[in-house]
Amino acid sequence: MGIFESFKNGLLKTRGFVAEGFTKISAGLGRYDEDMLDELEALLVQADVGVGASLQIMDSVRHHIRQTGDDSVDSVLFAMNNQMLKILGEKTELHIEENTLNIILLVGVNGTGKTTTAGKLCLRYKGEGKKVMLAAADTFRAAAIEQLQVWGERTNTPVIAQTIGSDPAAVCYDAVHAAISRRVDVLIIDTAGRLHNKQNLMDELSKISKVVYREAPSSSIKALLVIDATTGQNAVIQAEVFSNAIDIHGMVITKLDGSAKGGVAIAVAHKAKSPILLAGLGESAEDLVNFDPEIFVRSLLPNS
Amino acid sequence: MLEGLSSKLQGIVSKMRGKARVTEQDIKDMMKEIRMALLEADVNYAVVKEFIAAMTDKCKGQEIFQSLTPGQQIVKIVHDSLVELLGSEQNKIHVSPSGFTVIILYGLQGAGKTTTAAKLARLLKSDGKKPMVTSVDVHRPAAALQLEVLARKVDVPSFILPEEKSAVKIAKKAVERAKYLLCDTLIVDTAGRTTMDEEMMNELKDIEKAINPTEKLLIVDAMIGQEAVSVALAFEKAIGLDGFIMTKLDGDARGGAALSIRKITGKPIKLICVGEKIEDIEDYYPDRMAGRILGMGDVLSLIExxxxxxxxxxxxxxxxxxxxxxxxxxxxxxxxxxxxxxxxxxxxxxxxxxxxxxxxxxxxxxxxxxxxxxxxxxxxxxxxxxxxxxxxxxxxxxxxxxxxxxxxxxxxxxxxxxxxxxxxxxxxxxxxxxxxxxxxxxxxx
Structure with missing residues (x-):
């Protein structure tokens, strides 16, 4: 299955919502008047694009119509497509460097799918013939360690873990040293879910990040923020606060297939400084794909 | 950070202070701010639209124009209407007249079902009930184990069959086991699912038929966006719901979903989860939720x-x-x-x-x-x-x-x-x- 098909299938719900709404609003007239544009704006808000980003997109659509005098469906689609791409930015891939240790640190609020993403990434790099190691730095949630260990067994990957309640920074310390001495290519660290407004938990995260950077100075370290696509406008705040606590390399949007409101990707990109790198489009491991803004927008909007 | 609605409204209120009377334009401005705040709080768009229309009518009534503090009057009207929408009464968990209550928890992945199951068990236990918990999550690795660990923590019996692949079989056996242990309540934790997945939704229907639950509760993450309504409706349509439990309210999400699901389904919110500790589950108070959605602080909760x-x-x-x-x-x-x-x-x-x-x-x-x-x-x-x-x-x-x-x-x-x-x-x-x-x-x- 091509990447476009996986996006299209994964975004079936959102596409259904946005594209259908789009067509319904123009009601076969083939053009948009001011009221219809307002409705389009509402449609975007309803897809969790957020008030700020929706306003920006519609402003650029209105500007485009004023400039060209063309208020046809194609013209609106064109302007919308452009502005969405502008917000989402260039396509950026999660790059694994050769001949060095790559450390992927997965962070985020509770229940976004960090452990599952860790397992899926593990499968991906295993498939590419890399030497992978997992680290269970979620020492808080009951059975989080075991959940990662199951992934380890499934993928035949070593899992560095201590017991529940132990210091996550200590787990990371162990994991980094084990990864260095075993000459691992990719070390994937799963951390505990933390609500970004809990200062002590955010401090703990800074400590984890500090330990990793200190113990592995010559490796390539990338912290990924995992965001649930069903999250509403709080996702924007999550991106902001996590980036303030540690250096966020990029974001992973999970469960895009489960939501008709995948627009949150645009809401987050509108405010966040780091790019969206990966998208979760389904339950299976292959469904964790590289995020491609162009394909994302193309599978969101109706075909022109 | 999001600027609270209260500060925006206060701005409008102070602008109005010097005025002898409020114009329609003033009300329109205020409603615009309230609309934005509700949307930013993830309240469903359709709900917001209806609400704002109703509010505008109400505010145009005589009382506002004659009031000395029209701004505050408007905020009060909005707040009160929100409370009304959020449900004016408190709803407890129902107990089956048969003496054996089965509570089943549904939800999307990562909403917090397993944690809530344990919290609910502790709460019921402290109310003098004898609960047992069981996990019919045969999909997520170590999900059953997670529940078992939590159950041990709150000293409540748990029933899990990690090797069994049929959720229905586990559920049936759990009922037998709970009755054998003379428990009066069984809490069933299900696997997280997207409402898209027909197979998974059918699994829920089969479980429901097999054990006939007294309370069917949907676990809703306070951070959920516009999707909340369709999720709630899909569960309601497929299996029928008795109410909701909102989780992760200790985060800074406004929790607008509470308003949307309440308005669209008409079903009550029964409990809220407000922290990572096992005791962090509370009764739900509509007035406090209204204040939170509007960004007006939660004085009452603090006092309590x-x-x-x-x-x-x-x-x-x-x-x-x-x-x-x-x-x-x-x-x-x-x-x-x-x-x-x-x-x-x-x-x-x-x-x-x-x-x-x-x-x-x-x-x-x-x-x-x-x-x-x-x-x-x-x-x-x-x-x-x-x-x-x-x-x-x-x-x-x-x-x-x-x-x-x-x-x-x-x-x-x-x-x-x-x-x-x-x-x-x-x-x-x-x-x-x-x-x-x-x-x-x-x-x-």
Whole structure:
């Protein structure tokens, strides 16, 4: 299955919502008047694009119509497509460097799918013939360690873990040293879910990040923020606060297939400084794909 | 950070203050702000639209135009209508007349079903019930184990079959087991699912048929966006729901989903989860939720928190001593302990309207209380009761014992003296009026 098909299938719900709404609003007239544009704006808000980003997109659509005098469906689609791409930015891939240790640190609020993403990434790099190691730095949630260990067994990957309640920074310390001495290519660290407004938990995260950077100075370290696509406008705040606590390399949007409101990707990109790198489009491991803004927008909007 | 609606409304209110009367344009402006705030709070778009239309009509009524404080009047109308929408009454978990209640928890992946199952079990247990928990999550690795660990923590029996692949079979056996153990409540934790997945939704229907649950509750993440309504409707349509439990309300999401699902399904929100600890599950109060969605702080919750965590006996004791003017360092220590029980100072400040923006995080050092407690604990009983005897040698010893400096010890003693002074005055003022109550004003800072 091509990447476009996986996006299209994964975004079936959102596409259904946005594209259908789009067509319904123009009601076969083939053009948009001011009221219809307002409705389009509402449609975007309803897809969790957020008030700020929706306003920006519609402003650029209105500007485009004023400039060209063309208020046809194609013209609106064109302007919308452009502005969405502008917000989402260039396509950026999660790059694994050769001949060095790559450390992927997965962070985020509770229940976004960090452990599952860790397992899926593990499968991906295993498939590419890399030497992978997992680290269970979620020492808080009951059975989080075991959940990662199951992934380890499934993928035949070593899992560095201590017991529940132990210091996550200590787990990371162990994991980094084990990864260095075993000459691992990719070390994937799963951390505990933390609500970004809990200062002590955010401090703990800074400590984890500090330990990793200190113990592995010559490796390539990338912290990924995992965001649930069903999250509403709080996702924007999550991106902001996590980036303030540690250096966020990029974001992973999970469960895009489960939501008709995948627009949150645009809401987050509108405010966040780091790019969206990966998208979760389904339950299976292959469904964790590289995020491609162009394909994302193309599978969101109706075909022109 | 999102600017709270209250501050925006306050801006409009103060603009109106000079005006003799409110114009339609004023109302329109305010409604625009409220609309934005509700959308930013993730309230469903259709719900917002309807709500704003109804509000505009209401506000155009006579009372606003004649009111002296029209701005506040509008905020009050909006707040009250929100409360009304959010449900005016509290809803408890239903108990089956048969004597055996089955509660089943549904939800999307990562909503917090397993954690909530354990929290609910603890809550029911503390209400005198005999609950058992079971996990029919045959999909997520270690999900059943997670529930078992949590159940052990709250000392409630659990029933899991990690090798069994049929959720229906587990559910049936769990019912038998619960009855055998003479439990009166069974809490069933299901696998997280997207409403898209027909196979998974059918699994739920099969479980429902097999065990006939009394309460079918949907677990909703407070952070959920516009999707909330379609999720709730899909579950309602497929299996029917009796109510909701909102989770992760300790985050800073506004929780607009509460309003949407309540309005669209008409089903009540029964409980809310407000923290990572197993005790962090509470009754749901519509008025507080309204305040939260509007960004107006949660004063009532704060007051109740203070009351429930306060050990009344101990507080009365301190009060007595205070009135007798014999407040010593032992009392101060017990006050510190009380404060700590109320949770982090930051949490409390977040609940005071208007305070969240004004107090900077770095100004709040939670450790200062720990530090002060350590200092007092390094004192002998005699020193605690008679602080006058604390000379330089003793202070040096206390500093060494508590891992602090003499300056810090001095500071604490100064603080004690100040509060002691304050209380002397307080006790003079209160002479003859010996009533119970909380010595809130007597806190040593």
């Amino acid at each position: 928190k203070a009351q429930s965590q306060f050990d009344e006996d101990q507080a009365r004791n301190t009060m007595e001593r205070l009135l007798r003017n014999t407040f010593n360092l032992e009392d101060m220590l017990s006050q510190f302990e009380q404060i700590q029980k109320m949770g982090s100072v930051k949490d409390m400040i977040g609940m005071i309207p208007g305070a969240s923006g004004k107090v900077k995080e770095e100004d709040l050092d939670e450790r200062i209380i720990d530090l002060n407690m350590a200092i007092i604990r390094s004192m002998t009983i005699k020193e605690r009761r008679f602080p006058n005897i604390l000379n330089a040698t003793r202070r040096r010893r206390i500093a060494a014992g508590s891992g602090t400096t003499v300056q810090q010890v001095n500071q604490l003693i100064r603080q004690y003296e100040q509060s002691s002074q304050l209380m002397k005055r307080f006790s003079k003022m209160n002479k003859g009026k010996r009533r119970g109550g909380f010595p809130m004003s007597g806190f040593p800072f």
